[in-house]
Amino acid sequence: MxxxxxxxxxxxxxxxxxxxxxNFVALRDAGDPVEISRRYDEQGADxxxxxxxxxxxxxxxxxxxxxxxxxSQVFIPLTVGGGVRQVDDVRRLLNAGADKVSINTSxxxxxxxxxxxxxxxxxQCIVVAIDAKKVSAPDETSRWEVFTHxxxxxxxxxxxxxxxxxxxxxxxxxxxxSMDRDGTRNGFDLALTRAVSDAVDIPVIASGGVGNLxxxxxxxxxxxxxxxxxxxxxxYGEFTVQQAKAYMAVHGIEVRL
Amino acid sequence: MTDIAxxxxxxxxxxxxxxxxxHVAPAVSITVTxxxxxxxxxxRVVVPGQGAMxxxxxxxxxxxxxxxxxxxxxxxxxxxxxxGLQMLFDKSEEGDMQCLHLLPGKVVHFPAASMxxxxxxxxxxxxxxWNQVHQTMEHPMWDGIAKDARFYFVHSYYxxxxxxxxxxxxxxxxxxxxxxxxxxxxxxxxxxxxxSQSAGLTLLSNFAKWTPNx
Numbered sequence: 368m369x370x371x372x373x374x375x376x377x378x379x380x381x382x383x384x385x386x387x388x389x390n391f392v393a394l395r396d397a398g399d400p401v402e403i404s405r406r407y408d409e410q411g412a413d414x415x416x417x418x419x420x421x422x423x424x425x426x427x428x429x430x431x432x433x434x435x436x437x438x439s440q441v442f443i444p445l446t447v448g449g450g451v452r453q454v455d456d457v458r459r460l461l462n463a464g465a466d467k468v469s470i471n472t473s474x475x476x477x478x479x480x481x482x483x484x485x486x487x488x489x490x491q492c493i494v495v496a497i498d499a500k501k502v503s504a505p506d507e508t509s510r511w512e513v514f515t516h517x518x519x520x521x522x523x524x525x526x527x528x529x530x531x532x533x534x535x536x537x538x539x540x541x542x543x544x545s546m547d548r549d550g551t552r553n554g555f556d557l558a559l560t561r562a563v564s565d566a567v568d569i570p571v572i573a574s575g576g577v578g579n580l581x582x583x584x585x586x587x588x589x590x591x592x593x594x595x596x597x598x599x600x601x602x603y604g605e606f607t608v609q610q611a612k613a614y615m616a617v618h619g620i621e622v623r624l
Numbered sequence: 625m626t627d628i629a630x631x632x633x634x635x636x637x638x639x640x641x642x643x644x645x646x647h648v649a650p651a652v653s654i655t656v657t658x659x660x661x662x663x664x665x666x667x668r669v670v671v672p673g674q675g676a677m678x679x680x681x682x683x684x685x686x687x688x689x690x691x692x693x694x695x696x697x698x699x700x701x702x703x704x705x706x707x708g709l710q711m712l713f714d715k716s717e718e719g720d721m722q723c724l725h726l727l728p729g730k731v732v733h734f735p736a737a738s739m740x741x742x743x744x745x746x747x748x749x750x751x752x753x754w755n756q757v758h759q760t761m762e763h764p765m766w767d768g769i770a771k772d773a774r775f776y777f778v779h780s781y782y783x784x785x786x787x788x789x790x791x792x793x794x795x796x797x798x799x800x801x802x803x804x805x806x807x808x809x810x811x812x813x814x815x816x817x818x819x820s821q822s823a824g825l826t827l828l829s830n831f832a833k834w835t836p837n838x
Contacts, residue, residue: 368698369741369796371754371774410819439643443774444819464639466778466819489675491750491778494638539750539778568739572747595747622756623774 371623372587373413373594374611375572375600378403381421383429385598397602401436408441410608413623419449431463437543438464448496457484461492469542471496472515475522478536478619485537495538499526499559500546511559527566534567541567545575549624552578560590572596580606580614629666631693632658633683635707636675644651644818648829660692670695673707677721680707696812697726704812704832709805712812728786730737741798750780757815758794759805763813765830772821775815782814809836
Protein backbone atom coordinates (compact mmCIF):
# COMPACT_ATOMS: atom_id res chain seq x y z
CA MET A 368 0.00 0.00 0.00
CA UNK A 369 1.25 3.44 -0.82
CA UNK A 370 0.12 6.84 -1.95
CA UNK A 371 -3.65 7.04 -2.44
CA UNK A 372 -5.22 8.48 -5.57
CA UNK A 373 -7.16 11.58 -4.64
CA UNK A 374 -10.78 12.54 -5.20
CA UNK A 375 -11.26 16.28 -5.34
CA UNK A 376 -14.71 17.84 -5.43
CA UNK A 377 -14.57 21.16 -7.25
CA UNK A 378 -16.61 24.16 -6.23
CA UNK A 379 -17.07 26.90 -8.83
CA UNK A 380 -17.84 30.00 -6.81
CA UNK A 381 -19.39 33.24 -7.96
CA UNK A 382 -20.72 36.03 -5.78
CA UNK A 383 -20.36 33.83 -2.74
CA UNK A 384 -22.33 30.87 -4.10
CA UNK A 385 -21.34 27.55 -5.61
CA UNK A 386 -22.53 27.19 -9.20
CA UNK A 387 -21.98 24.73 -12.00
CA UNK A 388 -21.87 25.42 -15.71
CA UNK A 389 -22.08 23.27 -18.83
CA ASN A 390 -19.23 23.77 -21.30
CA PHE A 391 -18.17 26.82 -19.32
CA VAL A 392 -21.61 28.52 -19.65
CA ALA A 393 -25.22 28.20 -18.33
CA LEU A 394 -24.68 28.44 -14.57
CA ARG A 395 -26.86 26.63 -12.07
CA ASP A 396 -26.89 27.41 -8.32
CA ALA A 397 -25.61 24.54 -6.15
CA GLY A 398 -25.43 26.09 -2.68
CA ASP A 399 -23.40 27.64 0.11
CA PRO A 400 -19.65 26.99 -0.20
CA VAL A 401 -18.95 26.50 3.51
CA GLU A 402 -21.83 24.10 3.96
CA ILE A 403 -20.85 22.13 0.86
CA SER A 404 -17.20 22.00 1.94
CA ARG A 405 -18.14 20.56 5.31
CA ARG A 406 -20.31 17.95 3.66
CA TYR A 407 -17.48 16.81 1.37
CA ASP A 408 -15.03 16.76 4.25
CA GLU A 409 -17.37 14.49 6.21
CA GLN A 410 -17.70 12.25 3.17
CA GLY A 411 -13.93 11.81 2.98
CA ALA A 412 -12.90 14.19 0.19
CA ASP A 413 -9.10 14.24 -0.09
CA UNK A 414 -8.91 17.91 -1.05
CA UNK A 415 -11.21 20.68 -2.19
CA UNK A 416 -10.72 22.98 -5.15
CA UNK A 417 -12.43 26.37 -5.37
CA UNK A 418 -12.54 28.19 -8.66
CA UNK A 419 -13.56 31.80 -8.32
CA UNK A 420 -15.46 32.57 -11.48
CA UNK A 421 -16.74 35.93 -10.26
CA UNK A 422 -16.78 38.21 -13.28
CA UNK A 423 -16.80 41.55 -11.49
CA UNK A 424 -13.70 42.62 -9.62
CA UNK A 425 -15.96 44.26 -6.99
CA UNK A 426 -16.68 40.90 -5.47
CA UNK A 427 -13.15 39.48 -5.64
CA UNK A 428 -12.60 39.65 -1.89
CA UNK A 429 -15.61 37.45 -1.24
CA UNK A 430 -13.53 34.38 -2.05
CA UNK A 431 -11.02 35.32 0.67
CA UNK A 432 -13.79 35.36 3.27
CA UNK A 433 -15.12 32.06 2.03
CA UNK A 434 -11.68 30.43 2.21
CA UNK A 435 -11.16 31.82 5.71
CA UNK A 436 -14.46 30.36 6.84
CA UNK A 437 -13.80 26.98 5.23
CA UNK A 438 -10.22 26.78 6.52
CA SER A 439 -11.32 27.18 10.11
CA GLN A 440 -13.70 24.23 9.87
CA VAL A 441 -12.28 21.85 7.30
CA PHE A 442 -8.81 20.39 7.81
CA ILE A 443 -7.91 19.03 4.41
CA PRO A 444 -5.95 20.75 1.62
CA LEU A 445 -7.70 23.62 -0.14
CA THR A 446 -6.78 24.82 -3.63
CA VAL A 447 -8.07 28.14 -4.87
CA GLY A 448 -7.94 29.52 -8.40
CA GLY A 449 -9.52 32.16 -10.57
CA GLY A 450 -8.31 35.68 -11.17
CA VAL A 451 -4.79 35.11 -9.83
CA ARG A 452 -2.70 37.74 -11.64
CA GLN A 453 0.27 38.58 -9.45
CA VAL A 454 2.40 37.19 -6.66
CA ASP A 455 0.46 39.31 -4.20
CA ASP A 456 -2.78 37.49 -5.15
CA VAL A 457 -1.03 34.22 -4.27
CA ARG A 458 0.04 35.66 -0.92
CA ARG A 459 -3.48 36.85 -0.09
CA LEU A 460 -5.04 33.49 -0.88
CA LEU A 461 -2.43 31.57 1.12
CA ASN A 462 -2.92 33.92 4.05
CA ALA A 463 -6.67 33.37 3.88
CA GLY A 464 -6.08 29.65 4.36
CA ALA A 465 -5.52 28.24 0.87
CA ASP A 466 -2.83 25.56 0.68
CA LYS A 467 -2.38 25.77 -3.05
CA VAL A 468 -3.13 28.46 -5.57
CA SER A 469 -4.07 27.65 -9.11
CA ILE A 470 -2.93 29.90 -11.94
CA ASN A 471 -4.47 29.67 -15.40
CA THR A 472 -4.74 32.62 -17.81
CA SER A 473 -2.04 34.63 -16.05
CA UNK A 474 0.45 31.79 -16.47
CA UNK A 475 0.04 32.10 -20.23
CA UNK A 476 0.18 35.89 -20.23
CA UNK A 477 3.13 35.95 -17.86
CA UNK A 478 4.86 32.58 -17.29
CA UNK A 479 7.35 34.35 -15.02
CA UNK A 480 4.52 34.65 -12.47
CA UNK A 481 4.66 30.87 -12.00
CA UNK A 482 8.43 30.98 -11.54
CA UNK A 483 8.26 33.85 -9.06
CA UNK A 484 5.39 32.42 -7.06
CA UNK A 485 6.94 28.96 -6.81
CA UNK A 486 10.34 30.37 -5.96
CA UNK A 487 8.84 32.44 -3.19
CA UNK A 488 6.20 30.12 -1.73
CA UNK A 489 7.44 26.76 -2.95
CA UNK A 490 6.34 24.53 -5.82
CA GLN A 491 4.08 22.60 -3.47
CA CYS A 492 1.54 25.41 -3.45
CA ILE A 493 1.57 26.38 -7.12
CA VAL A 494 -0.87 24.58 -9.39
CA VAL A 495 -1.03 25.46 -13.07
CA ALA A 496 -4.52 25.00 -14.45
CA ILE A 497 -4.73 24.22 -18.15
CA ASP A 498 -7.94 24.41 -20.20
CA ALA A 499 -7.30 22.26 -23.25
CA LYS A 500 -9.31 21.66 -26.40
CA LYS A 501 -8.67 19.12 -29.10
CA VAL A 502 -7.77 20.89 -32.33
CA SER A 503 -6.55 18.03 -34.51
CA ALA A 504 -8.74 16.48 -37.21
CA PRO A 505 -9.99 12.93 -36.53
CA ASP A 506 -7.45 11.43 -38.96
CA GLU A 507 -4.51 13.37 -37.53
CA THR A 508 -2.28 12.69 -34.52
CA SER A 509 -4.12 14.11 -31.51
CA ARG A 510 -3.22 17.66 -30.61
CA TRP A 511 -4.73 19.81 -27.88
CA GLU A 512 -4.47 23.57 -27.68
CA VAL A 513 -4.35 25.66 -24.50
CA PHE A 514 -7.23 28.14 -24.13
CA THR A 515 -7.43 31.00 -21.64
CA HIS A 516 -10.00 33.43 -20.24
CA UNK A 517 -12.35 30.71 -19.09
CA UNK A 518 -11.97 28.84 -22.35
CA UNK A 519 -12.75 31.73 -24.66
CA UNK A 520 -9.33 32.56 -26.10
CA UNK A 521 -7.15 30.23 -28.14
CA UNK A 522 -3.42 30.65 -27.52
CA UNK A 523 -1.82 28.55 -30.24
CA UNK A 524 0.12 26.72 -27.47
CA UNK A 525 0.33 22.94 -27.46
CA UNK A 526 -0.96 21.51 -24.18
CA UNK A 527 1.75 18.89 -23.66
CA UNK A 528 4.56 21.33 -24.35
CA UNK A 529 2.90 23.83 -22.04
CA UNK A 530 2.59 21.34 -19.19
CA UNK A 531 6.28 20.47 -19.50
CA UNK A 532 7.22 24.13 -19.59
CA UNK A 533 5.15 24.89 -16.50
CA UNK A 534 6.84 22.02 -14.65
CA UNK A 535 10.21 23.54 -15.51
CA UNK A 536 8.98 26.93 -14.25
CA UNK A 537 8.25 25.40 -10.87
CA UNK A 538 4.60 24.29 -10.98
CA UNK A 539 4.00 21.60 -8.36
CA UNK A 540 0.92 20.14 -10.00
CA UNK A 541 -1.18 20.40 -13.17
CA UNK A 542 -4.96 20.76 -13.09
CA UNK A 543 -5.96 19.64 -16.56
CA UNK A 544 -9.47 20.40 -17.83
CA SER A 545 -10.80 19.16 -21.13
CA MET A 546 -13.03 21.91 -22.50
CA ASP A 547 -14.56 19.43 -24.91
CA ARG A 548 -15.78 17.34 -22.00
CA ASP A 549 -16.40 19.86 -19.22
CA GLY A 550 -20.01 19.71 -18.11
CA THR A 551 -20.95 17.05 -20.68
CA ARG A 552 -20.90 14.09 -18.27
CA ASN A 553 -19.33 11.96 -21.00
CA GLY A 554 -16.15 11.20 -19.06
CA PHE A 555 -12.64 12.64 -19.10
CA ASP A 556 -10.69 13.08 -22.31
CA LEU A 557 -8.54 10.05 -21.44
CA ALA A 558 -6.08 10.42 -24.30
CA LEU A 559 -5.38 14.01 -23.27
CA THR A 560 -5.04 13.11 -19.60
CA ARG A 561 -2.67 10.26 -20.31
CA ALA A 562 -0.57 12.24 -22.75
CA VAL A 563 -0.03 15.02 -20.22
CA SER A 564 0.39 12.79 -17.17
CA ASP A 565 2.99 10.63 -18.91
CA ALA A 566 4.86 13.69 -20.17
CA VAL A 567 5.48 15.33 -16.78
CA ASP A 568 6.93 14.22 -13.44
CA ILE A 569 4.56 16.29 -11.29
CA PRO A 570 1.05 15.14 -10.32
CA VAL A 571 -1.80 15.69 -12.77
CA ILE A 572 -5.44 16.20 -11.74
CA ALA A 573 -7.93 15.12 -14.40
CA SER A 574 -10.93 17.38 -14.80
CA GLY A 575 -13.91 17.88 -17.06
CA GLY A 576 -16.68 15.49 -17.98
CA VAL A 577 -17.31 13.18 -15.04
CA GLY A 578 -20.85 11.79 -15.21
CA ASN A 579 -20.52 8.50 -13.36
CA LEU A 580 -18.15 6.54 -11.15
CA UNK A 581 -16.62 4.55 -14.00
CA UNK A 582 -15.32 7.81 -15.36
CA UNK A 583 -13.30 8.34 -12.17
CA UNK A 584 -11.84 4.84 -12.43
CA UNK A 585 -10.98 5.39 -16.10
CA UNK A 586 -9.27 8.69 -15.30
CA UNK A 587 -6.86 6.89 -12.98
CA UNK A 588 -6.35 3.57 -14.73
CA UNK A 589 -6.46 4.72 -18.36
CA UNK A 590 -5.71 8.42 -18.01
CA UNK A 591 -2.85 7.82 -15.52
CA UNK A 592 -4.11 10.76 -13.46
CA UNK A 593 -2.88 11.16 -9.88
CA UNK A 594 -6.15 12.72 -8.80
CA UNK A 595 -9.62 13.13 -10.24
CA UNK A 596 -11.75 16.23 -9.95
CA UNK A 597 -15.52 16.32 -10.28
CA UNK A 598 -18.30 18.72 -9.51
CA UNK A 599 -21.84 17.95 -10.59
CA UNK A 600 -21.96 14.26 -9.65
CA UNK A 601 -21.30 15.31 -6.07
CA UNK A 602 -23.13 18.64 -5.90
CA TYR A 603 -26.57 17.33 -6.69
CA GLY A 604 -26.31 14.38 -4.35
CA GLU A 605 -26.14 11.70 -7.05
CA PHE A 606 -23.07 10.14 -5.47
CA THR A 607 -21.19 10.76 -2.26
CA VAL A 608 -17.41 10.90 -2.17
CA GLN A 609 -17.54 7.73 -0.06
CA GLN A 610 -19.42 5.88 -2.77
CA ALA A 611 -16.92 7.07 -5.34
CA LYS A 612 -14.00 5.86 -3.24
CA ALA A 613 -15.58 2.52 -2.48
CA TYR A 614 -16.17 2.03 -6.21
CA MET A 615 -12.58 2.93 -7.05
CA ALA A 616 -11.27 0.58 -4.36
CA VAL A 617 -13.28 -2.29 -5.86
CA HIS A 618 -11.50 -1.57 -9.13
CA GLY A 619 -8.11 -1.96 -7.51
CA ILE A 620 -7.34 1.73 -7.01
CA GLU A 621 -5.70 2.70 -3.75
CA VAL A 622 -7.83 5.31 -1.98
CA ARG A 623 -8.06 6.76 1.50
CA LEU A 624 -11.11 5.10 3.04
CA MET B 625 1.64 33.77 28.68
CA THR B 626 1.56 31.83 25.45
CA ASP B 627 0.97 28.13 25.81
CA ILE B 628 1.82 27.30 22.22
CA ALA B 629 3.88 29.53 19.94
CA UNK B 630 3.71 28.85 16.21
CA UNK B 631 6.92 30.24 14.76
CA UNK B 632 6.26 32.56 11.84
CA UNK B 633 9.34 33.05 9.70
CA UNK B 634 7.43 33.91 6.56
CA UNK B 635 7.35 30.39 5.11
CA UNK B 636 3.98 29.10 4.07
CA UNK B 637 0.56 28.74 5.48
CA UNK B 638 0.65 29.11 9.25
CA UNK B 639 -2.99 29.98 9.57
CA UNK B 640 -4.05 26.40 8.95
CA UNK B 641 -1.76 25.16 11.74
CA UNK B 642 -3.22 27.80 14.04
CA UNK B 643 -6.83 27.02 13.08
CA UNK B 644 -6.32 23.30 13.55
CA UNK B 645 -4.71 23.76 16.98
CA UNK B 646 -7.47 26.15 18.05
CA HIS B 647 -10.00 23.59 16.92
CA VAL B 648 -8.54 20.78 19.09
CA ALA B 649 -7.35 22.88 22.05
CA PRO B 650 -9.84 25.72 22.45
CA ALA B 651 -8.76 26.49 26.02
CA VAL B 652 -5.10 26.91 25.11
CA SER B 653 -3.51 30.24 24.24
CA ILE B 654 -2.01 29.93 20.75
CA THR B 655 0.09 32.65 19.15
CA VAL B 656 1.49 32.88 15.66
CA THR B 657 4.61 34.94 16.14
CA UNK B 658 7.88 36.10 14.67
CA UNK B 659 8.91 37.65 17.99
CA UNK B 660 11.81 35.61 19.43
CA UNK B 661 10.89 36.67 23.00
CA UNK B 662 7.47 35.08 22.70
CA UNK B 663 9.06 31.88 21.37
CA UNK B 664 11.58 31.91 24.26
CA UNK B 665 8.78 32.22 26.80
CA UNK B 666 6.23 29.85 25.26
CA UNK B 667 5.54 26.53 26.94
CA ARG B 668 5.38 24.67 23.65
CA VAL B 669 6.65 25.51 20.21
CA VAL B 670 5.49 24.50 16.75
CA VAL B 671 7.74 25.11 13.76
CA PRO B 672 5.81 24.59 10.53
CA GLY B 673 7.04 25.63 7.13
CA GLN B 674 6.84 25.01 3.43
CA GLY B 675 8.89 26.21 0.55
CA ALA B 676 12.61 26.24 -0.09
CA MET B 677 15.21 25.44 2.60
CA UNK B 678 17.41 28.33 1.46
CA UNK B 679 14.66 30.87 2.21
CA UNK B 680 13.78 29.03 5.41
CA UNK B 681 17.26 29.26 6.94
CA UNK B 682 17.68 32.80 5.67
CA UNK B 683 14.40 33.95 7.21
CA UNK B 684 15.14 32.28 10.55
CA UNK B 685 18.38 34.26 10.74
CA UNK B 686 16.91 37.50 9.42
CA UNK B 687 14.19 37.45 12.06
CA UNK B 688 16.63 36.46 14.83
CA UNK B 689 14.54 33.37 15.47
CA UNK B 690 17.27 30.77 15.16
CA UNK B 691 18.39 30.80 18.81
CA UNK B 692 14.83 30.71 20.10
CA UNK B 693 14.04 27.72 17.87
CA UNK B 694 17.24 25.91 18.92
CA UNK B 695 16.36 26.58 22.57
CA UNK B 696 12.84 25.23 22.08
CA UNK B 697 14.16 22.09 20.38
CA UNK B 698 16.48 21.54 23.38
CA UNK B 699 14.11 22.34 26.23
CA UNK B 700 10.36 22.15 25.61
CA UNK B 701 7.71 20.22 23.76
CA UNK B 702 8.63 20.88 20.16
CA UNK B 703 6.64 19.97 17.06
CA UNK B 704 8.31 20.35 13.69
CA UNK B 705 6.22 20.07 10.54
CA UNK B 706 7.67 19.58 7.02
CA UNK B 707 10.53 22.11 6.83
CA GLY B 708 10.28 22.24 10.63
CA LEU B 709 11.45 18.60 10.58
CA GLN B 710 14.03 18.99 7.85
CA MET B 711 15.74 22.04 9.37
CA LEU B 712 16.70 20.04 12.49
CA PHE B 713 19.25 17.99 10.54
CA ASP B 714 22.82 18.81 9.53
CA LYS B 715 22.29 19.82 5.95
CA SER B 716 19.96 19.74 3.00
CA GLU B 717 20.61 18.88 -0.62
CA GLU B 718 18.07 21.57 -1.44
CA GLY B 719 20.34 24.47 -2.31
CA ASP B 720 23.22 22.68 -0.51
CA MET B 721 22.20 24.36 2.74
CA GLN B 722 23.62 23.93 6.23
CA CYS B 723 20.72 23.43 8.65
CA LEU B 724 20.48 23.52 12.47
CA HIS B 725 22.67 20.45 13.25
CA LEU B 726 20.37 19.37 16.09
CA LEU B 727 19.95 15.86 14.71
CA PRO B 728 22.54 13.86 12.75
CA GLY B 729 21.67 13.26 9.13
CA LYS B 730 20.71 15.05 5.96
CA VAL B 731 17.81 16.03 3.76
CA VAL B 732 17.79 14.52 0.28
CA HIS B 733 15.66 14.64 -2.89
CA PHE B 734 13.60 11.65 -4.03
CA PRO B 735 16.00 9.95 -6.45
CA ALA B 736 14.60 10.16 -10.00
CA ALA B 737 15.82 6.66 -10.87
CA SER B 738 13.80 5.02 -8.07
CA MET B 739 10.48 6.71 -8.68
CA UNK B 740 8.52 3.76 -10.05
CA UNK B 741 6.05 1.28 -8.62
CA UNK B 742 6.85 -2.43 -8.69
CA UNK B 743 4.80 -2.73 -11.89
CA UNK B 744 6.76 0.05 -13.55
CA UNK B 745 4.34 2.97 -13.16
CA UNK B 746 5.91 6.38 -12.76
CA UNK B 747 5.71 7.93 -9.29
CA UNK B 748 5.36 11.69 -9.29
CA UNK B 749 7.47 14.19 -7.35
CA UNK B 750 6.41 16.11 -5.28
CA UNK B 751 5.08 13.22 -3.21
CA UNK B 752 1.64 14.76 -2.91
CA UNK B 753 -1.41 13.30 -1.23
CA TRP B 754 -2.47 10.86 1.46
CA ASN B 755 -0.03 8.12 2.33
CA GLN B 756 0.20 5.60 5.13
CA VAL B 757 2.28 6.42 8.17
CA HIS B 758 3.72 3.21 9.61
CA GLN B 759 4.47 3.85 13.27
CA THR B 760 7.76 2.28 14.34
CA MET B 761 7.72 3.22 18.02
CA GLU B 762 5.27 3.71 20.85
CA HIS B 763 4.86 7.39 21.57
CA PRO B 764 2.25 9.55 23.32
CA MET B 765 1.95 11.59 20.12
CA TRP B 766 0.48 8.51 18.40
CA ASP B 767 -2.27 8.04 21.03
CA GLY B 768 -5.60 7.36 19.36
CA ILE B 769 -4.09 7.18 15.86
CA ALA B 770 -4.38 3.95 13.88
CA LYS B 771 -1.10 2.16 13.16
CA ASP B 772 -1.13 2.80 9.42
CA ALA B 773 -3.31 5.92 9.32
CA ARG B 774 -3.06 8.10 6.25
CA PHE B 775 -1.73 11.64 6.50
CA TYR B 776 -1.39 14.35 3.89
CA PHE B 777 2.08 14.83 2.41
CA VAL B 778 3.49 17.36 -0.01
CA HIS B 779 7.27 17.39 -0.39
CA SER B 780 10.14 16.57 -2.75
CA TYR B 781 12.82 16.10 -0.09
CA TYR B 782 12.94 13.73 2.88
CA UNK B 783 15.25 13.17 5.85
CA UNK B 784 17.90 10.48 6.12
CA UNK B 785 18.66 10.19 9.79
CA UNK B 786 21.94 8.81 11.12
CA UNK B 787 20.15 7.85 14.34
CA UNK B 788 17.80 4.98 13.60
CA UNK B 789 16.52 4.89 17.18
CA UNK B 790 14.79 8.25 16.65
CA UNK B 791 12.61 7.04 13.77
CA UNK B 792 8.99 7.24 14.93
CA UNK B 793 7.37 6.34 11.62
CA UNK B 794 8.09 5.50 8.02
CA UNK B 795 6.19 5.86 4.77
CA UNK B 796 6.71 3.98 1.50
CA UNK B 797 7.26 5.99 -1.70
CA UNK B 798 8.26 3.59 -3.16
CA UNK B 799 10.97 2.76 -0.60
CA UNK B 800 10.49 3.39 3.15
CA UNK B 801 11.58 6.86 4.21
CA UNK B 802 11.48 8.50 7.63
CA UNK B 803 8.34 10.57 8.02
CA UNK B 804 8.43 11.13 11.79
CA UNK B 805 11.23 11.59 14.28
CA UNK B 806 11.00 11.45 18.07
CA UNK B 807 13.83 12.34 20.40
CA UNK B 808 13.34 13.55 23.98
CA UNK B 809 11.14 16.65 23.74
CA UNK B 810 11.23 16.78 19.92
CA UNK B 811 8.55 15.29 17.70
CA UNK B 812 8.77 16.21 14.07
CA UNK B 813 6.87 15.03 11.02
CA UNK B 814 7.18 15.31 7.25
CA UNK B 815 3.43 15.20 6.68
CA UNK B 816 0.93 17.95 7.50
CA UNK B 817 -1.19 17.10 10.54
CA UNK B 818 -3.07 20.38 10.11
CA UNK B 819 -4.31 19.10 6.74
CA SER B 820 -4.82 15.46 7.65
CA GLN B 821 -8.38 15.57 8.92
CA SER B 822 -9.14 13.44 11.99
CA ALA B 823 -5.76 11.66 12.26
CA GLY B 824 -3.98 14.99 12.02
CA LEU B 825 -6.25 16.70 14.52
CA THR B 826 -5.65 13.85 16.97
CA LEU B 827 -1.88 14.30 16.64
CA LEU B 828 -2.17 18.04 17.26
CA SER B 829 -4.43 17.42 20.23
CA ASN B 830 -1.82 15.00 21.61
CA PHE B 831 0.84 17.67 21.21
CA ALA B 832 -1.17 20.22 23.18
CA LYS B 833 -1.09 17.91 26.22
CA TRP B 834 2.19 16.03 25.70
CA THR B 835 4.62 15.96 28.63
CA PRO B 836 7.96 14.59 27.42
CA ASN B 837 9.97 12.48 29.86
CA UNK B 838 13.30 14.25 29.85
